[in-house]
Amino acid sequence: MSQIFTHEFNTPVYKGKTSFHTGLYINGKFVEGSDKTTIDIVNPATGKVIAKVAEATPKDVDIAVEAAQKAFDTTWGLNMGGSERSRLLAKLARLMEEHQEELAALEALDNGKTFSWAMNADTAVAIDTIRYYAGWADKIHGQVQETDEKKLTYSRHEPIGVVGQIIPWNFPLLMLTWKIGPALATGNCIVMKPSEFTPLTALRMCELIQEAGFPAGVFNLLTGYGSTVGAAISSHMKIEKVAFTGSTMVGRKIMEAAARSNLKNVTLELGGKNPNIIFNDADLDQAVNWAVHGSYWNHGQACTAGSRIFVQSGIYDEFLAKFTDRCRSLKVGDPFAPDSYQGPQASKAQYDRIMEFIQSGKDQGATVHLGGDRNGTEGYYINPTIFTNTTPDMKIVQEEIFGPVGVIIKFEDEEDVIRQANDTLYGLAAAVFSQNITRAINTAHRLKAGTAWINCVNQIHTNVPFGGFKQSGIGRELGEYALHNYTAVKAVQVNLGYVM
Ligand code: NAD
Numbered sequence: 001m002s003q004i005f006t007h008e009f010n011t012p013v014y015k016g017k018t019s020f021h022t023g024l025y026i027n028g029k030f031v032e033g034s035d036k037t038t039i040d041i042v043n044p045a046t047g048k049v050i051a052k053v054a055e056a057t058p059k060d061v062d063i064a065v066e067a068a069q070k071a072f073d074t075t076w077g078l079n080m081g082g083s084e085r086s087r088l089l090a091k092l093a094r095l096m097e098e099h100q101e102e103l104a105a106l107e108a109l110d111n112g113k114t115f116s117w118a119m120n121a122d123t124a125v126a127i128d129t130i131r132y133y134a135g136w137a138d139k140i141h142g143q144v145q146e147t148d149e150k151k152l153t154y155s156r157h158e159p160i161g162v163v164g165q166i167i168p169w170n171f172p173l174l175m176l177t178w179k180i181g182p183a184l185a186t187g188n189c190i191v192m193k194p195s196e197f198t199p200l201t202a203l204r205m206c207e208l209i210q211e212a213g214f215p216a217g218v219f220n221l222l223t224g225y226g227s228t229v230g231a232a233i234s235s236h237m238k239i240e241k242v243a244f245t246g247s248t249m250v251g252r253k254i255m256e257a258a259a260r261s262n263l264k265n266v267t268l269e270l271g272g273k274n275p276n277i278i279f280n281d282a283d284l285d286q287a288v289n290w291a292v293h294g295s296y297w298n299h300g301q302a303c304t305a306g307s308r309i310f311v312q313s314g315i316y317d318e319f320l321a322k323f324t325d326r327c328r329s330l331k332v333g334d335p336f337a338p339d340s341y342q343g344p345q346a347s348k349a350q351y352d353r354i355m356e357f358i359q360s361g362k363d364q365g366a367t368v369h370l371g372g373d374r375n376g377t378e379g380y381y382i383n384p385t386i387f388t389n390t391t392p393d394m395k396i397v398q399e400e401i402f403g404p405v406g407v408i409i410k411f412e413d414e415e416d417v418i419r420q421a422n423d424t425l426y427g428l429a430a431a432v433f434s435q436n437i438t439r440a441i442n443t444a445h446r447l448k449a450g451t452a453w454i455n456c457v458n459q460i461h462t463n464v465p466f467g468g469f470k471q472s473g474i475g476r477e478l479g480e481y482a483l484h485n486y487t488a489v490k491a492v493q494v495n496l497g498y499v500m
Contacts, residue, residue, distance in 0.1 A: 002024070004020065005020055005051045005200070007019075007051075007109065009105045009109075009336075012336060012337065013115045014101055016102055018105070018106060020204050020206075021203065022051060022223075024220075024223060025203070025206035026060065026217075027063075028216025030206070031054075033057055033060055034056075035055065037055040038052040038055055039052065039053050039199075040052055041200065043109060044111070044379055045335060045378075047379055051200065053200075053203065056228075060229070061233055062236075064220040065162055065236060065239060067217035068191055068218070071217030071218045072161055072162060072188070072189040072217075075217070076215055077159050080187065080215075082139070085138070085187060086136075086138045089130055089184060092212040093131040093134060095208045095212055096127045096130060096205075099204070100124075101119065103123050104119040106204060107173055109200070109335075110197075110198045110199075110201065112335055112345065112346050112379075113335060114336075114343050117297075121174075122173055129178060130181050132462040133182055137185040140157050140185070140187075141157065142489070142490075149497075152493075153492070154491075154492050155489050155490065156492065157186070158489075159186050159187030162188070162191060162239050163183055163188045163189070163190055163191070163240065163243065163486065164192075164193075164241070165180070165183065165190055166192070166226070166230050166234070166242065167179060167202075167245050169197040169347070171298070171302075172198040172199070172201050173201040175245050178478065182483050182486050186483055186487050188241075189217060190218070199223045231257060234257035235261040237261055237262045239264055241267075241485070242265075243475075244266070246269075247270065248400075248425075251268040251473070265485075267473075269468065269475075270426075270468060270472050271472060272303045272304055272426045272427075272428030272429055272468065272472050273307065274304055274428055274429045275308045275447065276309045277310045277430070277431065278310065278319060279433060280313075280314035281436050282433035282435060283433070283435060286433070286455065288323050290455070291457070294306030294431060296384050296406070299342050299343065299404050301346060302458065304428060304457075307405060308409065309323075309406055310409050310410075310411050310421060311410060320408060323406075330342055332375045332382075343381070346380075347380065353401075353402070353403075354401060354404075354405065357395065357396055357399070358405060360394075361387050361407075364391075364395065365389070366390045366394060366396060367389040369386040370385060371383035371384050371386065371405075382403060382404055385404060385405045385406070386405075386406050387407045388407075392420060418447065421447055425471045426471055426472045427449045427450060427472045428449060428451070428472035430452050430453070431452070431454070432447070448469050449469055450468045450472065450473070463480075465478055465482075466479075
């Protein structure tokens with residue numbers, strides 16, 4: 001029997017109780033892992049263990065794949081019409097809405113993000129995502145290709161089958177919905193692995209998925225480590241597709257495992273080191289506000305974080321002064337305090353990684369203009385940090401830090417900044433600030449990134465495709481584009497009169 005996690009929230013922003021299973025969710029039931037081991041889940045605000053969840057093994061991956069395949073062959077896949085899939089997804093969205101505060105509180109507890117952002121961003125967009133794909137489920141269609149009168153030729157967009165989905169810890173619930181929405185709308189069955197750091201909302205979602213009435217085996221959740229469960233999913237011979245969100249380093253391993261096993265279809269949403277370009281003619285106050293949001297939102301733990309901030313020389317000093325003031329005013333503290341902007345980093349490992357980057361910036365000769373140090377003595381808090389006087393080869397300019405660390409770089413002209421902005425192995429997102437719309441659009445078009453924002457940053461819409469150029473990924477999530485990740489196109493040719 002799997003364990004139950006119970007927690008009473010008694011905070012200024014949310015009061016309520018949550019209670020749910022912490023086992024593996026396989027074939028509609030919560031079970032222990034086959035080795036009966038568990039993973040400690042830590043509250044990053046305190047560094048203390050708050051829960052133990054079952055640890056899956058590769059053997060559990062086999063069991064989950066079998067359950068998913070059975071569901072695909074009997075109750076889901078081509079056996080369940082689109083309108084019924086739509087109804088179930090819409091019901092799930094409604095249940096999420098009913099439990100939105102509880103989900104947001106769990107996300108804040110487990111990940112350290114503030115309750116208010118978890119309410120207004122993570123859970124709100126997660127609900128929208130499921131509702132959006134509920135709308136697509138009965139609109140999946142192929143085409144008729146006109147060939148000649150003795151032939152009927154058409155294409156079908158069939159579900160792929162059993163798909164593996166592996167997600168990170170920075171937006172645990174949101175990433176879950178980006179994955180399951182299009183996969184379920186198109187009729188696939190899922191074996192998912194959440195991050196070992198932040199599995200709580202995914203576990204709570206299993207109960208909502210069950211309550212919504214999805215047949216057993218359609219969605220299976222395996223809490224476990226990447227090197228065991230993640231590796232087993234990406235190399236599994238009966239998983240036909242793997243969708244991954246996480247670091248570029250692990251994305252490479254996933255693709256390699258897929259190539260070495262059954263050549264499964266792979267989509268990857270990977271890291272970023274995103275440029276944010278602010279021209280002399282930008283609305284300065286707006287550019288400052290957006291740049292702060294771009295670099296420090298979600299504690300800088302956003303793949304889209306605009307943490308390479310290029311500022312044109314004519315406004316550099318004024319921008320830096322205003323930007324510094326705004327950063328100083330960001331309140332770092334308890335995720336459940338009403339005025340906190342930034343909570344703790346999500347884990348000790350991530351905290352250590354960020355501090356190493358800060359040290360490397362200092363060692364390589366950059367100036368710590370603000371912050372660069374720990375906040376408080378308990379938990380994994382880091383003060384918003386600004387680096388200046390960098391050179392393009394520095395680690396803090398080239399590599400994804402994934403923390404509250406912005407690098408401000410002065411530039412002179414458009415050609416120079418576009419060259420510098422594109423000088424990265426990543427290509428996830430970019431932003432341009434200018435009141436000259438021609439300059440803004442031309443620059444946006446020349447940046448090698450899957451998303452280019454003009455006079456804004458970190459904007460995501462459920463119906464707008466999202467994904468990376470270069471080593472930031474393969475494939476697109478959200479919108480109609482994401483549906484293509486989860487369907488196999490079959491051409492059917494019917495002979496209406498040819499005689500052999
Ligand atoms: P990560 O790559 O360390 O882990 C992601 C997931 O992969 C986790 O569930 C982990 O357990 C699993 N994993 C680890 N090793 C594995 C292996 N060998 N085989 C299979 N799975 C394995 O990433 P993270 O630290 O959890 O998340 C941060 C990263 O995610 C950042 O690089 C960030 O940019 C990226 N990210 C990208 C997007 C996007 O949409 N492009 C969104 C969010 C996060």
